[in-house]
């Protein structure tokens with residue numbers, strides 16, 4: 001198959017394009033994502049999408065921030081799905097822009113399913129997930145030859161033992177590779193305790209990177225045992241990525 005020529009022209013797609021916006025720096029969106037954005041009639045976004053790009057959209061573009069819809073960021077997913085369907089139903093080019101990658105804790109596939117059920121054309125442009133990009137921007141490689149042969153990305157939005165948690169924390173404790181925790185700031189203490197109880201060393205290196213790729217990016221280096229204490233002492237709030245493992249001390 002001949003290679004597709006790469007251009008910077010707007011790329012219209014009647015229907016909905018899910019675009020992964022990357023970790024927040026406007027330069028870290030993909031070329032395909034930017035081309036979709038340049039052709040959009042409607043952009044439906046939320047708080048972790050690259051805000052500087054949105055500010056540069058043409059005034060003809062209808063910009064809907066679902067994080068600012070009444071009831072704030074708790075806009076129900078069903079309301080967002082309905083909005084996507086409604087805006088795309090007449091053939092407009094709608095972009096659903098999110099931070100990172102839409103399929104990494106982004107509920108992107110629920111949107112695809114809802115659009116397909118409604119007969120709306122949909123395509124997906126992957127983004128650079130903060131799970132890997134944010135550690136990299138803090139000079140932390142998630143793998144390193146001779147040090148780790150695996151990295152695991154885990155949501156920490158529910159603490160260990162929570163009845164709705166789908167994470168086997170004790171199994172994770174038995175791994176020796178890098179753990180990348182997302183949405184885990186609030187539950188970091190409970191997670192660290194469970195990992196240590198399951199066999200990971202309290203003095204294992206850990207790092208917390210907040211606001212990755214933004215001018216306010218900050219990195220705190222600590223240990224697994226002191227993770228929660230460091231988060232409080234350094235007043236770290238979301239969005240933040242926690243990296244646990246030897247790579248956090250390289």
Ligand SMILES: C[S@@+](CC[C@H](N)C(=O)[O-])C[C@H]1O[C@@H](n2cnc3c(N)ncnc32)[C@H](O)[C@@H]1O
Pocket residue numbers: 023024048098099100101102103104105106128129130131134181182183184209210211212213214238239240241
């Ligand atoms: C709902 S998840 C969305 C993840 C996103 N889809 C991705 O692939 O990066 C939100 C979590 O992603 C992480 N995150 C997203 N952007 C970040 C950033 N710029 N700096 C640090 N963490 C970030 C944080 O752990 C945050 O709580």
